[in-house]
Amino acid sequence: MTSNNNYSIEDLKAWDDKICKIARSHGLDxxxxxxxxxxYYEMIGHMAYHGMPSHYNHWSYGKSFERTHFFYNSGQQGxxxxxxxxxxxxxxxxxxxNEFYLQVLIMAHCVGHSDFFKNNRCFKxxxxxxxxxxxxxxxxxxxxxxxxxxxxxxxxxxxxxxxHTIRFQTQRYNIPRKSKSEIMAExxxxxxxxxxxxxELDFSKLENGLLRPDHDILSFxxxxxxxxxxxxxxxxxxxxxxxxxxxxxxxTKILNEGWASFWHYKILHELNLSEDYHVPFMKMHNAVxxxxxxxxxxxxxxxxxxxxxxxxxxxxxxxxxxxxxxDVSAIRLFLDEDDFRELNFFSHQKQKNGDVIISEVADxxxxxxxxxxxxxxxxxxxxxxxYVDRIDKDGTLVLKHEHDGRDLEIQYAERVVxxxxxxxxxxxxxxxxxxxxxxxx
Amino acid sequence: xxxxKKHNTNADRSATDRRRHKExxxxxxxxxxxxxxAEESIIGQSGKKKIxxxxxxxxxxxxxxxxxxxxxxxxxxQGQDIKxxxxxxxxxxxxxxxxxxxxPGNEKxxxxxxxxxxxxxxxxxxFDDLNLPDLAKKSNxxxxxxxxxxKGYRPKGIRARLSKKETLKNKIxxxxxxxxxGTYDPDSGERFPFHDDDLKYKHIEVKHKPITNAVIFFxxxxxxxxxxxxxxxxxxxxxxxxxxIRYRYEKIDIVFISHTTEANEVNEDDFFQRGxxxxxxxxxxxxxxxxxxxxxxxxxSWNLYAxxxxxxxxxxxxxxxxxxxxxxxxxxxxxxxxxxxxPEGDNIYGTEMAxxxxxxxxxSFKVLKLTKKEDVWxxxxxxxxxxxxxxx
Numbered sequence: 017m018t019s020n021n022n023y024s025i026e027d028l029k030a031w032d033d034k035i036c037k038i039a040r041s042h043g044l045d046x047x048x049x050x051x052x053x054x055x056y057y058e059m060i061g062h063m064a065y066h067g068m069p070s071h072y073n074h075w076s077y078g079k080s081f082e083r084t085h086f087f088y089n090s091g092q093q094g095x096x097x098x099x100x101x102x103x104x105x106x107x108x109x110x111x112x113x114n115e116f117y118l119q120v121l122i123m124a125h126c127v128g129h130s131d132f133f134k135n136n137r138c139f140k141x142x143x144x145x146x147x148x149x150x151x152x153x154x155x156x157x158x159x160x161x162x163x164x165x166x167x168x169x170x171x172x173x174x175x176x177x178x179x180h181t182i183r184f185q186t187q188r189y190n191i192p193r194k195s196k197s198e199i200m201a202e203x204x205x206x207x208x209x210x211x212x213x214x215x216e217l218d219f220s221k222l223e224n225g226l227l228r229p230d231h232d233i234l235s236f237x238x239x240x241x242x243x244x245x246x247x248x249x250x251x252x253x254x255x256x257x258x259x260x261x262x263x264x265x266x267x268t269k270i271l272n273e274g275w276a277s278f279w280h281y282k283i284l285h286e287l288n289l290s291e292d293y294h295v296p297f298m299k300m301h302n303a304v305x306x307x308x309x310x311x312x313x314x315x316x317x318x319x320x321x322x323x324x325x326x327x328x329x330x331x332x333x334x335x336x337x338x339x340x341x342x343d344v345s346a347i348r349l350f351l352d353e354d355d356f357r358e359l360n361f362f363s364h365q366k367q368k369n370g371d372v373i374i375s376e377v378a379d380x381x382x383x384x385x386x387x388x389x390x391x392x393x394x395x396x397x398x399x400x401x402x403y404v405d406r407i408d409k410d411g412t413l414v415l416k417h418e419h420d421g422r423d424l425e426i427q428y429a430e431r432v433v434x435x436x437x438x439x440x441x442x443x444x445x446x447x448x449x450x451x452x453x454x455x456x457x
Numbered sequence: 458x459x460x461x462k463k464h465n466t467n468a469d470r471s472a473t474d475r476r477r478h479k480e481x482x483x484x485x486x487x488x489x490x491x492x493x494x495a496e497e498s499i500i501g502q503s504g505k506k507k508i509x510x511x512x513x514x515x516x517x518x519x520x521x522x523x524x525x526x527x528x529x530x531x532x533x534x535q536g537q538d539i540k541x542x543x544x545x546x547x548x549x550x551x552x553x554x555x556x557x558x559x560x561p562g563n564e565k566x567x568x569x570x571x572x573x574x575x576x577x578x579x580x581x582x583x584f585d586d587l588n589l590p591d592l593a594k595k596s597n598x599x600x601x602x603x604x605x606x607x608k609g610y611r612p613k614g615i616r617a618r619l620s621k622k623e624t625l626k627n628k629i630x631x632x633x634x635x636x637x638x639g640t641y642d643p644d645s646g647e648r649f650p651f652h653d654d655d656l657k658y659k660h661i662e663v664k665h666k667p668i669t670n671a672v673i674f675f676x677x678x679x680x681x682x683x684x685x686x687x688x689x690x691x692x693x694x695x696x697x698x699x700x701x702i703r704y705r706y707e708k709i710d711i712v713f714i715s716h717t718t719e720a721n722e723v724n725e726d727d728f729f730q731r732g733x734x735x736x737x738x739x740x741x742x743x744x745x746x747x748x749x750x751x752x753x754x755x756x757x758s759w760n761l762y763a764x765x766x767x768x769x770x771x772x773x774x775x776x777x778x779x780x781x782x783x784x785x786x787x788x789x790x791x792x793x794x795x796x797x798x799x800p801e802g803d804n805i806y807g808t809e810m811a812x813x814x815x816x817x818x819x820x821s822f823k824v825l826k827l828t829k830k831e832d833v834w835x836x837x838x839x840x841x842x843x844x845x846x847x848x849x
Contacts, residue, residue: 025461032459049459061470075481076517078474105460123459173477181518310532310545360534366524370548375529377541390531400520417520421527424520431518451525 023116031120038283039127043335046130047144048105055112059099060084062109067101070152072254074176098122102133102265104144117293121300124283128276137340138264147261154254161247175248179255181435184399185233186259193232196239200226230404237439240407267395270343274318277305307359312393320359321350343394347387356383363389392420400424402446413440417448424448426457433457481515580704604664614658623657631655671760672710673702676742678767679715681734687798691766692729693833694796698764701841706760712749720745738775739767739810743782756789763793769809776813783814787822794823794840801828
């Protein structure tokens with residue numbers, strides 16, 4: 017060990033005790049945390065699998081590793097100081113190379129994250145208790161399919177390739193999706209109700225009403241395509257469940273990081289750190305929550321929001337927001353014109369000639385435009401929304417893009433539609449709008 | 458209380474997925490080979506030369522937004538003065554830095570989109586699965602390569618080989634001895650100059666080492682019917698051949714022979730550039746090779762390779778002669794081949810040369826047909842008994 021990290025696990029434990037005591041005194045309520053101490057190489061390995069201790073194999077995770085490793089080694093990118101997953105107990109990674117004060121900061125930060133995972137409404141359905149073992153089992157089953165001579169690596173890999181292209185085309189809001197049989201039951205009830213009123217519907221047309229616009233394309237494929245093999249159905253569910261598990265994190269990136277930063281800041285002030293720790297800690301904290309000029313730093317914005325809430329409404333309000341809000345609702349409700357001015361947010365637009373210009377600044381006239389652009393660039397809104405519209409008589413699956421002013425990158429869309437064709441096993445059409453004209457892929 | 462544990466496994470958890478990813482890149486390179494081979498000059502390239510290969514199929518596609526007018530970004534400029542309409546990125550400068558506008562992938566940092574590799578690496582990617590036909594390489598003591606080796610130091614030598622380090626060491630040694638003996642006082646400020654005896658020169662020994670060597674004959678019909686697209690295919694094929702054989706041998710000679718009804722030895726540029734008109738005697742190119750072998754390349758000491766590209770047409774009266782000459786070549790070559798290039802849609806009048814040569818096929822003589830650029834790699838792999846999967 018080098019001089020700047022000559023600390024032992026006992027030292028970490030001692031500081032963890034202090035951190036936990038302070039956090040508990042403030043009413044934080046988190047899952048137990050298991051810290052794993054690893055080197056940078058292992059850290060990159062965990063990052064490739066989003067920190068999941070066990071995850072199914074796919075070449076894309078190898079690509080992700082190579083990419084991070086390359087950027088890290090060429091100095092273009094540092095590694096995240098913390099990596100913690102939403103599970104009970106939470107699993108967090110501490111990099112061996114970190115200096116001691118940084119480990120203390122990370123531990124305080126992780127307590128905030130784990131509290132957020134445990135208490136925020138969006139995470140209620142993520143099954144934190146079982147997710148790690150579910151993923152471990154999924155990995156084993158997929159390994160079994162790969163080793164099965166009747167299935168094999170190529171089929172499994174190609175199928176996952178197809179599924180990954182639409183992994184985030186799933187339910188965005190906590191509105192439960194209606195299954196095919198539920199829709200059927202509703203339609204029959206409607207038919208009978210109308211019949212009782214003396215209106216006779218053509219029963220044979222019932223079939224037409226069985227498909228509602230469906231945003232959860234993976235679930236749709238699972239239900240409406242009939243000849244899946246068992247292993248394929250299993251894979252669809254594995255990929256879909258993982259997306260559902262990560263969806264709350266995508267939706268609460270700003271609040272989650274803000275909450276964790278808000279608490280590491282509070283806790284470390286109460287730890288009575290000596291001067292040698294306090295100064296580097298403050299430096300690190302300021303680096304983490306500094307605004308990214310030209311971009312949006314979720315740590316910065318989230319920290320700003322919680323500080324403002326505490327200042328104006330007290331700590332109780334902060335706990336309420338951490339429980340019931342996501343990024344979009346928080347931006348909408350808690351940031352006003354003054355905040356946009358203070359944060360000096362602006363919208364920018366790419367011109368035909370490739371120049372990027374500032375289209376709006378946060379002044380009295382335009383701050384709401386900037387806010388709506390910020391919301392469009394937040395969390396799940398950065399991913400275009402595609403839904404199943406109908407199945408044509410000839411078996412063609414018709415998809416539509418919910419156009420909100422932003423066009424699709426058409427070359428990408430074409431390739432994704434090819435992948436969906438592989439899954440659907442028949443023709444697939446996608447309707448969108450490109451430069452104000454209806455476009456069919 | 459939290460639990461702490463040291464990560465104690467040595468398992469490199471992403472190793473499997475990295476290997477699959479690498480395999481995908483290599484596969485993509487192999488599939489992209491026909492796009493690059495045509496652009497490379499065949500010889501005169503060192504193995505270190507870097508070439509860019511567009512690699513497909515390892516991108517992960519999802520629905521993403523493009524950059525139309527409605528698609529805006531948001532940023533913070535806390536503490537800075539900004540105003541509406543201000544330009545924050547210059548489109549022209551972006552292009553200048555190599556970014557291609559409106560092309561997917563560039564903005565998203567898909568660093569694997571173009572893979573840059575050296576010709577050596579390319580050869581390794583391509584050829585590791587392939588084997589030369591199981592024929593013993595001939596080694597020849599009279600053909601040697603000079604190998605230069607350092608071998609100690611000598612008191613005499615040329616100025617350029619003076620070893621400053623050894624020379625200085627001698628001087629220091631002498632100086633210390635002088636101080637010890639009391640003949641020199643280091644504090645006196647007096648100079649202690651170099652002496653002729655201090656000088657040491659690096660000694661170099663030239664070794665001659667027998668090497669295995671090879672000569673490749675590239676023979677091509679350049680008659681009027683060999684148009685641009687046919688030559689393009691021939692060039693691609695010859696490029697692979699050259700790279701492959703170069704990969705296996707230390708020293709390699711290349712002989713280019715172009716022919717119509719007569720054959721000439723030409724240089725590389727003429728070989729691919731110059732077009733002729735007139736008819737075709739396939740035998741002329743083959744006989745010319747035999748002549749050159751007689752003059753310069755004794756089959757007992759050279760590994761011989763001969764490959765003939767043509768569009769399959771020949772004057773009928775020449776067919777028996779061609780067959781005879783080809784048989785003579787086959788007998789002395791390690792490997793030879795006839796590559797018939799007929800682009801899709803072209804018809805051929807009379808007998809195809811491929812059929813004339815078909816009876817001669819052995820393990821060391823192959824007849825191949827190219828109709829489109831996608832054939833180049835699979836046919837090449839066939840020539841060397843590769844395990845390349847033709848599924849694509």
